[in-house]
Amino acid sequence: MARTADPERAAARRDAIMRAAIALFAEQGFESTSAAEIAKAAGLSSGSVFYYFADKRAVFRALFERDLPAARELVARHATGDDPVASLLAMVDVLAADAMDPLAPGIMVELVRQVGKDPELARLITETAATQHAGFAALVERGIRAGSIDPALDPGEAAQWIQVAIDGAFLNADPDHDPRPMLRRMITRFLSRPCDHAGDHA
Amino acid sequence: MARTADPERAAARRDAIMRAAIALFAEQGFESTSAAEIAKAAGLSSGSVFYYFADKRAVFRALFERDLPAARELVARHATGDDPVASLLAMVDVLAADAMDPLAPGIMVELVRQVGKDPELARLITETAATQHAGFAALVERGIRAGSIDPALDPGEAAQWIQVAIDGAFLNADPDHDPRPMLRRMITRFLSRPCDHAGDHA
DNA sequence: GTCTATAGCTGGATAGAC
DNA sequence: GTCTATCCAGCTATAGAC
Known part of the structure; x- marks a missing residue:
């Protein structure tokens, strides 16, 4: 019944993106950090970021939702x-x-x-x-x-x-x-x- | 003997660029502000910014030199x-x-x-x-x-x-x-x- | 001295393969 | 679900007209 094949893996990837993003945003700034850079640092490929998040801005927002x-x-x-x-x-x-x-x-x-x-x-x-x-x-x-x-x-x-x-x-x-x-x-x-x-x- | 035809005019233009730049940088940020935008707000044309300043970064630096x-x-x-x-x-x-x-x-x-x-x-x-x-x-x-x-x-x-x-x-x-x-x-x-x-x- | 035009590049976001 | 390839927009900085 699960929508995603492996929800745990999906959550882990989302988390990896966020962890990579917070470091890059802090060091370089939001505008100077490309989605490709985040993906690379998270061990994923460029397009994947946009599968887990609607756009780059949503990645940033997610960092403060808690x-x-x-x-x-x-x-x-x-x-x-x-x-x-x-x-x-x-x-x-x-x-x-x-x-x-x-x-x-x-x-x-x-x-x-x-x-x-x-x-x-x-x-x-x-x-x-x-x-x-x-x-x-x-x-x-x-x-x-x-x-x-x-x-x-x-x-x-x-x-x-x-x-x-x-x-x-x-x-x-x-x-x-x-x-x-x-x-x-x-x-x-x-x-x-x-x-x-x-x-x-x- | 003067290098520039009208040093006063030149200083005024430099100043206009700086005044336009400080407002735009403050409101939108450095990366999100294009040189063309600054030039337009200062009443000049895009290329002129690079006549008065070596590059965009130099415009920003100039704001803090005093x-x-x-x-x-x-x-x-x-x-x-x-x-x-x-x-x-x-x-x-x-x-x-x-x-x-x-x-x-x-x-x-x-x-x-x-x-x-x-x-x-x-x-x-x-x-x-x-x-x-x-x-x-x-x-x-x-x-x-x-x-x-x-x-x-x-x-x-x-x-x-x-x-x-x-x-x-x-x-x-x-x-x-x-x-x-x-x-x-x-x-x-x-x-x-x-x-x-x-x-x-x- | 100043403008116009543009070269050259980068990056967000997507389309479609697998 | 995830990756590759790519399109298109927008930017800096310059070259050359005037």
Whole structure:
């Protein structure tokens, strides 16, 4: 009854294409990577790429399809905790973990570019980012009510700046250096209530 | 004696090409923008681009050639001041000013991509970034000695994180929203000495 | 100095063999 | 289902007219 003779083999090939594609897109960019190159790197022939994917753009999109459910799950997992700041930092840690991947800056940059060209990709990424944003904003709000976050902050704006910091870390990714400690320092202090003796010393 | 009949006209045309190019590169990307498109937007004919520039890549490089002298001047101007943190924030303000330009994210992204492909551009950008980095690091060190910056910070690492934050702001640029107040908050607090009653309230 | 025309090449996507 | 062969569009860069 199976449509495909061997669904497992088909999934493996799709996966091989995606793995080859992510490396090539990150290193060379989307436009500079030909379908033939991807096929070769995946151990297949040129035309096969178009059997598994509608077009080159669909290959790129597929690389980010798992991110939306992952974001939903991440937000749900950290929505209910005793300490909102701790939950928020745990989310940051997870999102920033991939920033040590040497492919991260290349993929990040290519993603921004392709989002402007592929409306379907744009919808996917917008929703993923909005999901993370909502999760952060809710935690900031809870932190404010609990007194552990500066009430002068607007939760939505603060959430966006947390994402800005993570984006910056991705862009400057370095495989030899874990960005998370400094990212935590930056975000913790950004959120905390003002410290009335800030520059004391004198 | 003049080599060119009208050097002023020539400079104006070069400039027109550059202005047209920066918009197109930011919106569509480098690879997706043809030389013919640039020429048309500049009010010239296709071949003329190659009269004023050696090749398409040189057009892109030209867009960043003024950044290195500008960085040197900026660093020099803020090297000597009574308050290192204030000088540092003034530098950040200048560098982040362009983040309100709607073209900023597109150009930023394209720059990262092209730096990986054009070694001459890479040299230029690396030196520009290193100049800014050195300026920030020197100010952080002075701030530590003056007691206004947390001595636990490594000046080089702190300088890099200031650049990370600025990069993030560029990537998420929004013409309607000045990122500088929040950027200042984030950096000030990142640098400041620890505040021993951080999460008080209870 | 600047334009027109085009050479020469590359790459996405398909058609049809197997 | 997968590969080979190929078509056609679109691009950079140049050569030569004016």
